[in-house]
Amino acid sequence: MELSKVLITLLLIVTTVIGSISGCVSAASEESESKEFVVTLDHSNFTDFVAKHKFVVVEFYAPWCGHCKKLAPEYEKAASILSTIDPSVVLAKVDANEEQNKVLSSEFEIRGFPTLKILRYGGSVVQEYKGPRDADGIVSYLKKQSGPASFEIKSPEDASSVVDADKILVVGVFPEFSGEKFENFTTLAERLRADYDFGHTLDAKLLPRGDSSASGPLVRLFKPFDELFADFQEFDVDALVKFVEETSTPTVTLFNKDPKHHPFVIKFFNSPNAKAMLFLNFASEQFDAFKSKYHEVAALYKGKDLSFLMGDIEASQGAFQYFGLKEEQVPLIIIQTNDGGKYLKPNVEPDQVASWVKDFKDGNVQPYKKSEPIPEANNEPVKVVVADTFQDLVFNSGKNVLLEFYAPWCGHCKKLAPILDEVALSFENDADVLIAKIDATANDIPQDTFEVKGYPTLYFRSATGNLLLYDGDRTKQDMIDFIQKNRATVAKQESRKEEL
Ligand SMILES: *[C@@H]1O[C@H](CO)[C@@H](O)[C@H](O)[C@H]1NC(C)=O
Numbered sequence: 001m002e003l004s005k006v007l008i009t010l011l012l013i014v015t016t017v018i019g020s021i022s023g024c025v026s027a028a029s030e031e032s033e034s035k036e037f038v039v040t041l042d043h044s045n046f047t048d049f050v051a052k053h054k055f056v057v058v059e060f061y062a063p064w065c066g067h068c069k070k071l072a073p074e075y076e077k078a079a080s081i082l083s084t085i086d087p088s089v090v091l092a093k094v095d096a097n098e099e100q101n102k103v104l105s106s107e108f109e110i111r112g113f114p115t116l117k118i119l120r121y122g123g124s125v126v127q128e129y130k131g132p133r134d135a136d137g138i139v140s141y142l143k144k145q146s147g148p149a150s151f152e153i154k155s156p157e158d159a160s161s162v163v164d165a166d167k168i169l170v171v172g173v174f175p176e177f178s179g180e181k182f183e184n185f186t187t188l189a190e191r192l193r194a195d196y197d198f199g200h201t202l203d204a205k206l207l208p209r210g211d212s213s214a215s216g217p218l219v220r221l222f223k224p225f226d227e228l229f230a231d232f233q234e235f236d237v238d239a240l241v242k243f244v245e246e247t248s249t250p251t252v253t254l255f256n257k258d259p260k261h262h263p264f265v266i267k268f269f270n271s272p273n274a275k276a277m278l279f280l281n282f283a284s285e286q287f288d289a290f291k292s293k294y295h296e297v298a299a300l301y302k303g304k305d306l307s308f309l310m311g312d313i314e315a316s317q318g319a320f321q322y323f324g325l326k327e328e329q330v331p332l333i334i335i336q337t338n339d340g341g342k343y344l345k346p347n348v349e350p351d352q353v354a355s356w357v358k359d360f361k362d363g364n365v366q367p368y369k370k371s372e373p374i375p376e377a378n379n380e381p382v383k384v385v386v387a388d389t390f391q392d393l394v395f396n397s398g399k400n401v402l403l404e405f406y407a408p409w410c411g412h413c414k415k416l417a418p419i420l421d422e423v424a425l426s427f428e429n430d431a432d433v434l435i436a437k438i439d440a441t442a443n444d445i446p447q448d449t450f451e452v453k454g455y456p457t458l459y460f461r462s463a464t465g466n467l468l469l470y471d472g473d474r475t476k477q478d479m480i481d482f483i484q485k486n487r488a489t490v491a492k493q494e495s496r497k498e499e500l
């Protein structure tokens, strides 16, 4: 899941679709005077208050956050308007910066400010607020959220107002609005209302697609891709949820700068499946050929733990950086499995897609490793290690290796560089000691052996294979002492090629 989040962020960074919840960084002045309609809550009264209400919106804010200050008057205005409707919608706020309220921010997993949550039924259902940030927008979004989860479609006008060309809509068709099937549909709508729109109708003729003579009970899902609608006639709630989630996922998820695709891109990365990504130039002549071939393959593997995305290189710089891919490898397919394995087919042609994916499935494709090129000269005191030389220089060199994992942008790494140079110089004539560094952002590192959480991270591997994390002071003398204390005598062997 963590990995997925990184990828989603990278892919969408260009277009800032999830950017409405931007964090605040600068500390500034005090919070403004107390308000009337927005209810202030803290750790002492939060649970009691929420338990008494069917629908509460809570803003988690920090006093120094600029976006929170901008939201405050809009939020207050919305609270005053919403207090007059029936049943009333309560808007509340919690100062998440306050030490004693931190239990609440961790319970609700608050990572940025402001974050708004909708708490239903005394807090038993928690939902992300995904609406606008201006007073009128807040009011209309919350009216809809606090109203019935499903909208009754009574006329063709109703239908055309809810069937959106870019969105998923789930409609229940019933002979009457009662009975267990209808209730289960309502439960479904309640459960998934944050993510999908729901409608119900007595008359399938009002709907734009599908069999118009159907009298139900049936659930028809409208979607802006593939076969454009799908019907379902089971009413077990879990089966309905599964139906909605599966059929609302495109066979091939498209990714470019068009924000209408982005909800599906997020879904793609949140799926538990392995992920196949084809990156190419959408403006190229080959686009149509790829699209149809790729679609065929994706349809073949539907329901087989592999999801498919087609991305335009124009929007995919983040992913390229993340995977260490190069423009000259395009068109390419990269598959990422859930255990972090990566498989690459560079310069792929439309006709090769199916056989390569089959080879992958059959276990006949070698994993791909991100690596910088092997340096031609490596004669600075601190030796450069890349992913492709990791085995030879670190695991199999038979030396005592002090290895720095660094990032090019990291200030502490820059500070360490001259010190590390001096350490390396002091071992210059010692053939049994190697001081080395690897750019951990440009090379895959063996994650089962090294845990690199920040930069720089220093590991020492003795000639006999003892692995130690260096956590001493980053001074020349301390590092030299550490190496001398932990080094092992190098065995005089001709070849040491044991795999670790
Ligand atoms: C909760 O407690 C805080 C601090 O004592 C107080 O300012 C606030 O008005 C209380 N809220 C409610 C709804 O009682």
Ligand SMILES: *[C@@H]1O[C@H](CO)[C@@H](O)[C@H](O)[C@H]1NC(C)=O
Pocket (backbone or CB within 6 Å): 180, 181, 184, 234, 235, 236, 237, 238
């Ligand atoms: C309604 O949903 C419940 C719970 O999922 C299920 O046990 C029941 O069989 C469903 N009713 C119908 C008519 O499908």
